[in-house]
Amino acid sequence: MSDVRRSRAEARVHQIETIKSTSRRLMAKSGAPALSLREVAREMGLVSSAIYRYFPTRDDLLTALIVDAYNDLGASAERAMARCVEGDPRRRLHVVAGSIRRWAKRNPHEYALIYGSPIPGYDAPELTIAAATRVTLVLATIVADAWRGAEKGVRAVVDVPIHDGMLERRGFERVMPGVPDVTRARAIIVWSQIFGFVSFELFGHYKGSVRNTNRYFDFVVDEMANLVLPTSV
């Protein structure tokens, strides 16, 4: 099945794909830190030095896996979003947040790779940043859509002063036009809360305090909806 005749370029992308999928399979068993180039090669019936033709270093392979993970998570969130275009903002937030959480539980090691401790002495190249943005864009869109249209009020219990220059303005104005400043700032809380929850759940920090994580997640998402959705929703 893999001994079909192929041009050199085709063979190359095929090898790269095989290396990545083999790595993902091995990573699913024992996690990213234990991922070994030699084992990947062995698994593919290849000699270890051959891997270096495709990934000059282990970190390069990890970078590729990180980008793929971000994209996979982003695509998964986008699909969830597409499935609930009709719903109200609160419902959409539940659906998308739930899809993020489910992806993380299905791919715990890949989640740890992108949202766990970064590899020390490793700076994420620009490539990864673009891929990382996809999932946050989906969340931002939910909030922006909810505020499209009119006279809706901010649910502020206490007035919190928003300092100018606290957030980067560029991205926000394009992605969340017409959304109050305080809500933009709160949207970032929602974002980090969702991932904070998933990390705490996956990494075992809720053991001893949260019993029913499914119900608690619903509660958290509801509270987050209260934070960023306009009063009429």
Place this chain on the structure above:
Amino acid sequence: MSDVRRSRAEARVHQIETIKSTSRRLMAKSGAPALSLREVAREMGLVSSAIYRYFPTRDDLLTALIVDAYNDLGASAERAMARCVEGDPRRRLHVVAGSIRRWAKRNPHEYALIYGSPIPGYDAPELTIAAATRVTLVLATIVADAWRGAEKGVRAVVDVPIHDGMLERRGFERVMPGVPDVTRARAIIVWSQIFGFVSFELFGHYKGSVRNTNRYFDFVVDEMANLVLPTSV
């Protein structure tokens, strides 16, 4: 200075302490994953096999470092708390949350060790759980103190149903007596938000969206205060 005569028992605890502090020093340079028993030994002028007399395995050394890190963070939070016994709850939350964040920035690799991705195939022993509780206890105390005394109202914008059995009841009733159920549930949001923030900041996820992390942290803590403090505060 270290060749003083010592009993065997004394020498043993001294060696254990030296191994741990050397490990911490090396970890500060290149992170936990790169921590090598052989390098620790070399640094101590010891042969590598001797380390195994004290820590039968690398994971055991890491476990010890994890427990120490939890305790160090917990003690730091407790000290911050002691420094603001006089303040109002909101101020105390700012002080303690700030001390957590500062500890994390001062000890990034140790933070990553306890709140980053867990070592795959490694179950935290009971010891670590007790140590991990200290910092959360400080946060819980702030909320509990704020509610001590009387007719204060919950800041609920929308009624969120709290399902029975969502949280573990045991710990909460002892630590946060007289606090409404919804506030207990929200206290966990505050807790994970603080650590979610610190993780996102330390691991670089705010790059591109948050510009002034100091100000933004203040904003987040204020919002969290609004979530769990009674209306009169």
Place this chain on the structure above:
DNA sequence: ACAAATTGGAGAGCAGTGCTCTTGCATATG
């Protein structure tokens, strides 16, 4: 106080790792 038992350091050694370099063959290009 002396023999016995325990402890801890030294050193060699094993299987594994990431990575480099050279060799030789297959493919693509002028």
Place this chain on the structure above:
DNA sequence: CATATGCAAGAGCACTGCTCTCCAATTTGT
């Protein structure tokens, strides 16, 4: 068709965690 490039193989280097044996120093039991 000759030449240049691409890629697999294999040996090798420096490193890792961990085990085992050996031996000296200390602690313990009588």
